[in-house]
Amino acid sequence: MRLNSGREALLVARYQDVKLVLSDARFSRAAFAGTPLFARTAESLPLITTDAPEHSRRRGAVAHAFTARQVKRLRPMVEELVAEQIAAVAAGPRPADLVGGFTVPFTMRVMCRILGVPETEMSRFKPWVDPMMSIGRFPAEAVAAGHREMHDYFTDLVDGIQAALDEGRAVPGLIAEMLSPRKEERRLSRTEVITLSAGLFVAGYETTSNEMAAAVYELLRHPELLRRLRERPGDIEPVIEEVLRFLCGNGSGGVPHVATADVALSGGVVVPTGEVVVPIPDAANHDPDVFDEPRRLLPDRPDNPHVAFGFGPHYCLGAELARLEMRSGVSALFTAFPAMRLAVPEEDLSWRTDMFVRGLWELPVTW
Numbered sequence: 001m002r003l004n005s006g007r008e009a010l011l012v013a014r015y016q017d018v019k020l021v022l023s024d025a026r027f028s029r030a031a032f033a034g035t036p037l038f039a040r041t042a043e044s045l046p047l048i049t050t051d052a053p054e055h056s057r058r059r060g061a062v063a064h065a066f067t068a069r070q071v072k073r074l075r076p077m078v079e080e081l082v083a084e085q086i087a088a089v090a091a092g093p094r095p096a097d098l099v100g101g102f103t104v105p106f107t108m109r110v111m112c113r114i115l116g117v118p119e120t121e122m123s124r125f126k127p128w129v130d131p132m133m134s135i136g137r138f139p140a141e142a143v144a145a146g147h148r149e150m151h152d153y154f155t156d157l158v159d160g161i162q163a164a165l166d167e168g169r170a171v172p173g174l175i176a177e178m179l180s181p182r183k184e185e186r187r188l189s190r191t192e193v194i195t196l197s198a199g200l201f202v203a204g205y206e207t208t209s210n211e212m213a214a215a216v217y218e219l220l221r222h223p224e225l226l227r228r229l230r231e232r233p234g235d236i237e238p239v240i241e242e243v244l245r246f247l248c249g250n251g252s253g254g255v256p257h258v259a260t261a262d263v264a265l266s267g268g269v270v271v272p273t274g275e276v277v278v279p280i281p282d283a284a285n286h287d288p289d290v291f292d293e294p295r296r297l298l299p300d301r302p303d304n305p306h307v308a309f310g311f312g313p314h315y316c317l318g319a320e321l322a323r324l325e326m327r328s329g330v331s332a333l334f335t336a337f338p339a340m341r342l343a344v345p346e347e348d349l350s351w352r353t354d355m356f357v358r359g360l361w362e363l364p365v366t367w
């Protein structure tokens with residue numbers, strides 16, 4: 001394939017090969033970072049475009065905030081926000097747009113609470129993040145402006161929190177923790193705190209809001225699954241796992257890597273040193289050698305080792321949080337609005353094409 005930059009690359013689609021590229025240190029992300037990663041600059045992706053030891057040092061500074069144990073502690077906060085957003089939808093007009101009215105504000109508020117970003121500022125972010133996440137949909141100037149605004153906002157925020165900490169005031173949230181780490185090995189530079197805060201904010205709400213809306217859409221298309229969830233609410237776990245496998249949420253395909261040695265893939269293909277490879281997790285999730293009937297949404301698969309959250313050292317930092325948000329959000333929506341249905345014909349839905357994260361711009365429903 002040819003990347004946007006004009007560089008040739010090998011597309012990796014088989015499940016075993018995708019896992020190999022994602023986890024084998026002979027494939028480097030940093031070696032690729034000299035050329036633009038689609039619309040985004042390497043600096044704006046402080047985790048995704050780096051290798052060990054830089055990657056592990058940065059990741060190690062924030063990983064404690066997203067462990068399974070920590071996410072368990074976040075549960076009451078997440079459930080409180082779900083309830084508030086459900087109440088807002090119920091009090092609002094019908095039809096309701098579940099993207100603008102539920103999945104985006106809910107997931108954004110979760111990230112605001114975790115990081116310590118003021119919720120009162122939330123309406124500012126989406127107009128910046130939408131162009132930032134473009135892979136062709138928005139003009140280059142809009143993409144650059146989105147990056148600039150977001151970077152400037154988080155620079156001011158981080159500096160403001162630093163000033164408050166310097167005055168001895170207590171500030172809640174992960175940004176303050178990054179600025180005054182409990183352990184010295186977690187210390188980051190000011191620039192790293194700025195790019196990581198903005199990066200976590202975007203990674204945390206953009207994927208989850210879109211995947212959640214797509215999950216609701218899929219469930220509306222599969223009434224038998226909705227019936228099953230009503231009878232056995234605990235089945236939300238396998239249902240969400242299968243939705244994650246089934247959906248192809250990654251609009252850009254995958255993250256480019258450069259082979260730093262000759263590496264043999266399955267089927268005898270040898271990737272020569274210096275070759276760019278792009279592993280496609282969505283393709284791996286539909287590999288018929290691993291998933292029977294991959295194009296069907298089948299939550300009863302005996303085993304569902306999907307790679308929707310990636311694999312290896314860059315495995316999604318927020319996977320447990322995303323699972324909690326998706327399970328709580330989707331369950332609560334169908335409990336609150338059992339008669340929910342699409343408010344427009346399917347062909348009128350507007351899909352996010354040419355965007356990093358696929359999904360729906362709006363999900364109009366009524367009940």
Ligand code: HEM
Nearest residue numbers: 047048203204207208211255308309310314316317318322
């Ligand atoms: C359903 C929602 C989500 C999906 C499908 C998803 C998917 C992914 C995938 C596939 C990767 C690996 C990309 C790669 O190989 O470079 C990733 C990485 C990442 N995700 Fe998520 N994610 C979701 C939610 C979240 C949330 C809620 C957070 C909040 C903290 C988050 C933070 C991150 C970060 C920081 C990385 C980079 C990890 C690294 O490079 O070490 N994600 N995500």
